[in-house]
Amino acid sequence: MPRPRPTAIVQCTEPGCREVSMRVYDNRTEQREDSKSHKSYKCLKHARPSEVLSPERRTITTELVNQPGSMSLIKDKCFWGEPGLPRSGFVYGPGFKAFAGDFPIGTVLRITATVELPADPNMGGPPAEFAACAYRFADAMLLARDAQREEGK
Numbered sequence: 414m415p416r417p418r419p420t421a422i423v424q425c426t427e428p429g430c431r432e433v434s435m436r437v438y439d440n441r442t443e444q445r446e447d448s449k450s451h452k453s454y455k456c457l458k459h460a461r462p463s464e465v466l467s468p469e470r471r472t473i474t475t476e477l478v479n480q481p482g483s484m485s486l487i488k489d490k491c492f493w494g495e496p497g498l499p500r501s502g503f504v505y506g507p508g509f510k511a512f513a514g515d516f517p518i519g520t521v522l523r524i525t526a527t528v529e530l531p532a533d534p535n536m537g538g539p540p541a542e543f544a545a546c547a548y549r550f551a552d553a554m555l556l557a558r559d560a561q562r563e564e565g566k
């Protein structure tokens with residue numbers, strides 16, 4: 414029977430934040446090396462707040478430019494990315510896919526996400542109840558982590 418892979422439950426270090434990340438490693442060495450990053454871990458909401466939609470921030474637009482690759486081997490290929498940062502020849506999201514090679518250099522891919530709140534804000538229950546449920550799950554994960562640490566002592 415194969416040994417279970419090592420795991421870690423890491424909590425966001427932003428004061429007051431209760432978001433957690435579950436990590437699975439191939440081995441103990443990888444787990445040990447990653448443990449250094451736990452002290453500075455920030456959840457997505459705190460690491461990249463300008464990219465997170467919320468009831469207050471309902472629209473976010475991102476622009477990627479089609480440009481040639483930056484290394485000599487791929488200078489004849491097209492990549493989407495911020496100006497000067499060619500990253501990917503293929504970009505996708507819900508409802509769209511875009512191959513950079515199908516468009517001329519200089520093409521701008523503008524991606525907009527917009528949230529429309531329901532007319533009745535209490536439809537489906539108040540968001541606070543969903544957040545409380547997510548935090549109960551996060552708390553259970555942290556308890557499991559602490560119990561694992563106790564077993565390891």
Ligand SMILES: [Zn+2]
Nearest residue numbers: 425430456459
């Ligand atoms: Zn956070």
